[in-house]
Amino acid sequence: MPPKLADVVDDFAAVSERERLQLLLEFSEGLPELPERYREHPELLEPVPECQSPVFVVTELEDADDATPALDRTVRVFATAPREAPTTRGFAGILVEGLDGLPASELLAVPDDVSDRLGLARAVSPLRLRGMAGMLGRIKRQVRESASA
Known part of the structure; x- marks a missing residue:
């Protein structure tokens, strides 16, 4: 598991069940806003129908020189979820x-x-x-498709 994600999992493991919900809410508050290019063109984002709330994700492979294999390129991950759905928004965060x-x-x-x-x-x-598993599945599928293009 990548270090940043492992740190998140460790943070959840280190607190009580009740505190885990609070931590999830903190992640919902920390979900970054979409870049302008997606705010102005929401049709570029993919819906995640496994979620009860309207959640959308999109990934990008950063540009690199032609010698850099696609699987070595950096992935940018963007997501949006409504503030009135803090659990789902927390998972996206x-x-x-x-x-x-x-x-x-x-x-x-x-x-x-x-x-x-x-x-x-x-x-x-x-x-x-x-719903969270659905988000991850869509993110991975988008990256696979971009890497093979």
Whole structure:
């Protein structure tokens, strides 16, 4: 697991179940705003229908010289979720913080069970945890498609 994401998982493991919900809310407040190019063109973002709330994600592989293999290029991760959906927004915040800036190969190697590793299974509905897994799945698929293009 990449260090930034492992730190997030460790932060959740270090606190009580009740504090985990508070930590999730802090991540919801920390989700960065979308860059202007996406705020003005929301159709460029992909919806995540597994989420109960309207969540959208998009990734970019940063430009590199032609000698840099696609899987070594840095991935930028962007997401948006409504403020009135703090759980979903928190999951998006965790993924953006933990995945943004990784090389594509490292992002693609992230375990699919990240949502389970946060220790929120008793505090958050399984449907919401599936939503986070859906976000991660879409992010990975976008990176695979960009890397192979």
